[in-house]
Amino acid sequence: MSNDTQLRAMAGATAEDYFLSRQRLTPLDVIAIVATLVVFTAVSGPMGGLAGLAIVGVRYVTDELVAVAVGQIVLLGVLPTPTLLPLLLTEAALLLFLVSGFWETRHRTATITLCTLWLVALGLVLVGLQAWLNTIWQIASVFVVVVLLIAYTIHRYERVMLGLVTETDGEGDA
Amino acid sequence: MRPTHRAWLVSGLGAVLIAVAVLTDRFLPLLGAGGLAAWLLTGQYMATRSFRATDDQVAITLTPAHTQVATDRETLITLRVERTRPTTTTLDVTAPLPVGAHSEVEPADRTVTLDSGEQSAETTFPLTFPVAGEYTLPQPTVTFTDEHGLVTEELLRGDPPSIVVEPPRPHNVHVGQAGEEIVAAFGEYDAGRRGAGLTPEEIRQYVPGDATARIDWKATARLNELHVREFEAETDRQTVIMVDHRAAMNVGPPGETMLDYAREIALGVTWTIDATDGPLGLYTVGDAGLTTEQTPATAPEQYTAIRATLHSLSPTETTSDSTADEHLARPAAARHLRERLAEEESAFARTLTPFFEATEPYVQRFEQDALFGAVERELTQLGGSVWTVLLTDDSQPNRVREAVRLATQQDNYVIVLLLPEVLFEPGGLGDLATAYERYAEFEEFRQELDRLPRVSAFEVGPGDRIEAILTARRQAEQTYE
Numbered sequence: 001m002s003n004d005t006q007l008r009a010m011a012g013a014t015a016e017d018y019f020l021s022r023q024r025l026t027p028l029d030v031i032a033i034v035a036t037l038v039v040f041t042a043v044s045g046p047m048g049g050l051a052g053l054a055i056v057g058v059r060y061v062t063d064e065l066v067a068v069a070v071g072q073i074v075l076l077g078v079l080p081t082p083t084l085l086p087l088l089l090t091e092a093a094l095l096l097f098l099v100s101g102f103w104e105t106r107h108r109t110a111t112i113t114l115c116t117l118w119l120v121a122l123g124l125v126l127v128g129l130q131a132w133l134n135t136i137w138q139i140a141s142v143f144v145v146v147v148l149l150i151a152y153t154i155h156r157y158e159r160v161m162l163g164l165v166t167e168t169d170g171e172g173d174a
Numbered sequence: 175m176r177p178t179h180r181a182w183l184v185s186g187l188g189a190v191l192i193a194v195a196v197l198t199d200r201f202l203p204l205l206g207a208g209g210l211a212a213w214l215l216t217g218q219y220m221a222t223r224s225f226r227a228t229d230d231q232v233a234i235t236l237t238p239a240h241t242q243v244a245t246d247r248e249t250l251i252t253l254r255v256e257r258t259r260p261t262t263t264t265l266d267v268t269a270p271l272p273v274g275a276h277s278e279v280e281p282a283d284r285t286v287t288l289d290s291g292e293q294s295a296e297t298t299f300p301l302t303f304p305v306a307g308e309y310t311l312p313q314p315t316v317t318f319t320d321e322h323g324l325v326t327e328e329l330l331r332g333d334p335p336s337i338v339v340e341p342p343r344p345h346n347v348h349v350g351q352a353g354e355e356i357v358a359a360f361g362e363y364d365a366g367r368r369g370a371g372l373t374p375e376e377i378r379q380y381v382p383g384d385a386t387a388r389i390d391w392k393a394t395a396r397l398n399e400l401h402v403r404e405f406e407a408e409t410d411r412q413t414v415i416m417v418d419h420r421a422a423m424n425v426g427p428p429g430e431t432m433l434d435y436a437r438e439i440a441l442g443v444t445w446t447i448d449a450t451d452g453p454l455g456l457y458t459v460g461d462a463g464l465t466t467e468q469t470p471a472t473a474p475e476q477y478t479a480i481r482a483t484l485h486s487l488s489p490t491e492t493t494s495d496s497t498a499d500e501h502l503a504r505p506a507a508a509r510h511l512r513e514r515l516a517e518e519e520s521a522f523a524r525t526l527t528p529f530f531e532a533t534e535p536y537v538q539r540f541e542q543d544a545l546f547g548a549v550e551r552e553l554t555q556l557g558g559s560v561w562t563v564l565l566t567d568d569s570q571p572n573r574v575r576e577a578v579r580l581a582t583q584q585d586n587y588v589i590v591l592l593l594p595e596v597l598f599e600p601g602g603l604g605d606l607a608t609a610y611e612r613y614a615e616f617e618e619f620r621q622e623l624d625r626l627p628r629v630s631a632f633e634v635g636p637g638d639r640i641e642a643i644l645t646a647r648r649q650a651e652q653t654y655e
Contacts, residue, residue, distance in 0.1 A: 065210060069187040072206025073194055082202065091205060098209050102216070105321060106262045106290075111220055118212035126201075126208050136199050140192045143204065147211045151218060155175045158222040162229055164329060 026103040032096035033059070036071070039093045043086040044078045051078050055094075064097040071097070095119060122147070175218070181324045184214055214324065221263075221320030225327055228263040232256070234314050234332035236269055238301075241335070244342045244429065245306050253314060254296040255286045262290045262321035267331075269299070270312040276302050290321055303339040310336045342429020344438045348637035349591065351624070352617055353644045356632065376404050411559045412470040413447055414455040414552055415440050415480070417487065418545060418566035421461055424489035425567075426598035433489055435598075435634055436565040439591055440484050443563055448477040455556075456480045459548045460490030469555060545577045553583065560586045565634070567593045568616050575623065582628045590623050590631040592616070596643075597635035606646035613643050 025033075033056050040052035051074045059067035071094040079086055098119070102111040125146060129139045159165045177185070188210040195203035232255065239250040253269045265288040271277055277284070279299045286295045303309060313330040320326075350356050377393045380400035390403040417440050423433040440456075447454040454477065455470035466483050468476065515523045545566065552562070562581045566574055574590070581588045596602045596612040603609050616633070623631035633640070 065184055065187060065213065068209055069191055069206055072191055072203050072209075075202055076194075076198060076200055079202070087202075094206070095209055098213055101213065101322075105220070107220065111216060114219065115212055115216040118215050119209060122208040122212050123205065126204055130201060136201060136204070137196045139201070140196055140204060140207075143208070143211075144192065147215070150215055154215065154218050154222060158175050158225060158327065161222065161226045162327065162329060 026100055028096060028100035028103045029059070029064070032064075032093065032100050035093040035096055039089045040078060043090060048078050055097075059097060064101045067097050068094050175221075175325050175327050177325055178319070178323055180322070181214065181217075184210055184324075188214075217320065217322045217324040221318075221322075221325045224261055224263045224320055225318045228257065228261045228265065228318060229329075229331075231258045231261065232265065232316070232331065234267055234316065236311055236314055236332055236335055238311070238335055238337050240337070242338045242340065243303065245339055246302055246304055247342075248300045248302050249337070250298050251301050251311070252296055252298045253284065253286055254294070255288050256294040257288065258293075260291045260293055264289050264319040264321075266317040266319070268315045268317075270315060271301070272309045272311050274303060274305050274307070275309065276304060303337070306339050306341045308336060308338050310334050342427075342434075344430050344435045344636070346637040347435060347438055347634070348640055349439065349632050349634050351620070351632055353633075353640055355637065377401050378404060411561055412453045412455065412556060413443070413561045413563060414457060414470060414556070415443055415563045416457045416459065416545075416548060416552070416565065417484070418459050418564075419465070419487050419489055420459070420544070421489050421492045422569050423567055423593075425595060427600070430598075430636070431489075432567055432593040432595070432598050433487065435593055435636075436591070437484050437487060439634055440563075440565055441481060444477055444480050444484070454480060456483055457548050457552055458483065458487060459544050461492050461544060462490070463544050464548045464551060465490065467551075470560075543573045543576070545573055546580060549577045549581045553580070553586075560584075562586065562588045563591065564588060565591045565593070567595055568619055569595055571619050578623055578626060578629055582626065585628070587628045588630075590620075590629060591634045592620055592623075592631060593634050597639045603639060603642060606643060607650070609643050610647045613640075 036055055037049060037052040040055075041049035044051065055067050055071045055074060058070045071090075075082075075090055075094075079090065099112050099115050102108060102115055105111045122143075126139070126143060129142055133139050133142065156165070188207040191203040191207040191210070195201065195207070235252075235254045235256075237252045237254070239252070243249045251269065253267065255265060255267045257265075266285055267288070268281060268285040271284075277299060283297065284299050286297050288295050311334050313334050314332045316329050316331045318327045318329075348355055377390055378401065380389060380394075380402050384402045388402040390401050393401040393403070417436055419433050419436075423431065423436065425432050426434070444454065451472055453470035453472050456466060456468040457464060458466040466487075468480055468483065512527070515527045549562070552560070564574075564578065564581065568574070574592070578588050578590055594613060594616040596609050596616065620631045620633055623629055
């Protein structure tokens with residue numbers, strides 16, 4: 001695979017296209033930015049507003065996924081003792097960033113709907129694990145296993161659909 | 175399905191959030207990790223759907239320009255990728271090289287990329303095969319990449335075509351007289367009389383004395399009188415192929431030398447005689463004498479042995495000096511190696527020496543002209559009626575003339591198949607006027623031989639070259655008029 005092809009495989013487009021796509025704001029990006037600034041300011045005052053600005057800056061410089069990750073870490077300071085409503089509002093603002101990455105896909109509605117369903121499902125898994133298990137590392141471990149199992153199931157489904165799995169196929173193609 | 179660098183980067187971000195959650199003992203970062211996991215799983219599932227849709231629509235064809243090529247000749251392969259409608263998946267299709275094939279181009283030049291939205295693309299690249307055989311081109315490797323650049327999948331698609339690679343051999347073999355091609359199969363001859371045989375000749379009225387078994391009852395019923403059917407007589411005339419493989423016959427491009435053409439004709443004669451189970455022999459003549467002597471016989475192994483000899487025939491050498499690229503089939507080289515081995519005392523030399531002692535390539539060396547000597551020996555050895563098929567060039571007309579005259583003694587027949595040197599020399603057709611003059615000289619010589627009693631003389635060579643000379647001459651004459 002050539003360097004250009006590898007780059008395209010990494011980014012889904014050329015490096016230049018990828019960089020420009022990060023700078024280009026979709027309507028969902030605008031909503032996510034406004035929501036982040038407003039919600040963070042509302043739940044934590046000027047410090048929250050600054051945190052929101054930092055998240056928006058990260059989004060501008062990198063991409064929406066890094067902004068979500070940074071936002072989650074910033075939330076630790078913004079919501080030292082989170083209550084339900086502020087937590088739901090701030091998470092909703094950050095998750096807008098997450099789904100905005102799918103705004104320009106060919107099957108936008110289906111993709112965003114599917115992403116939302118995964119978000120709800122995995123959120124419920126986490127809440128369930130929190131109720132069931134005692135420590136964070138236990139919750140994290142079980143959660144990682146669950147996600148890997150789902151990813152592996154989709155992988156096997158894809159190979160079956162493409163006819164890459166036969167009855168005599170070994171186990172080594174995972 | 176393989177994750178790309180981007181998928182690993184997103185996974186890394188999730189791992190960082192999990193690590194922060196564990197280190198700070200806070201649940202909140204786990205929600206972020208869950209969000210990233212949801213994003214990845216969405217991308218993975220949508221990629222699966224897109225890959226499947228693309229696989230159903232895509233058509234990949236690998237088309238060689240020729241299904242039959244000669245060794246070391248370049249052939250072009252076209253790789254075409256087409257899909258019925260655009261999908262979000264990017265395709266990179268690479269045509270792998272078959273084992274044993276060689277291509278100057280980089281793998282990137284054997285790759286076609288079909289970006290999302292594009293429907294068709296193609297590339298063409300050259301391929302050469304150094305070794306003869308049948309090759310099946312491997313299936314092209316298709317790499318699917320989803321629109322988010324998260325995952326790729328590699329699979330094999332397309333029907334693999336086959337290419338037959340043959341060693342270089344003469345093409346467009348022309349056998350004829352004065353540029354006119356003859357259509358008779360090599361080796362057929364007219365017995366000159368009728369008698370018992372297989373090929374019907376004519377129907378005639380029955381005369382007393384005719385065998386009743388020869389009565390043609392259908393003709394008798396039709397004509398209301400007794401008729402018998404005559405057949406072409408079949409004879410046991412011995413045929414001897416005499417092939418000249420002196421160094422002078424090694425003129426022409428590789429695989430298309432005068433000797434290659436002579437070999438092709440000799441093989442044709444062998445097949446024809448083999449089909450009629452006629453007695454066939456082979457004499458091959460090198461620079462210094464007779465190199466093969468296979469007296470006429472009708473056993474099936476005889477035809478096989480003659481074909482094997484013809485296939486292995488290579489030009490002899492005029493000098494005994496050793497060169498760097500000596501080949502054991504050449505007498506001078508074999509002799510030189512035998513001498514070197516004789517000087518050694520090693521086990522290696524002791525083992526190999528007996529083999530080299532058997533490589534004396536000449537059955538008999540002649541003091542006079544080798545061709546004349548070979549014919550003389552043939553006539554001495556063989557009794558009865560002999561047809562000699564002589565394949566040689568026109569470089570030394572006198573030796574051919576004398577050999578042919580000798581071969582026709584004792585009421586024997588000779589078919590002379592002459593290879594005009596002008597048709598094989600590199601650059602021989604550079605000046606078509608000069609080439610025509612040389613061809614005309616050759617034609618005079620051929621006609622002279624053809625006029626000899628019991629001799630038929632033909633020209634053998636590449637038909638396109640003869641046509642080029644004659645066409646140029648005709649055009650020149652038309653311009654002059």
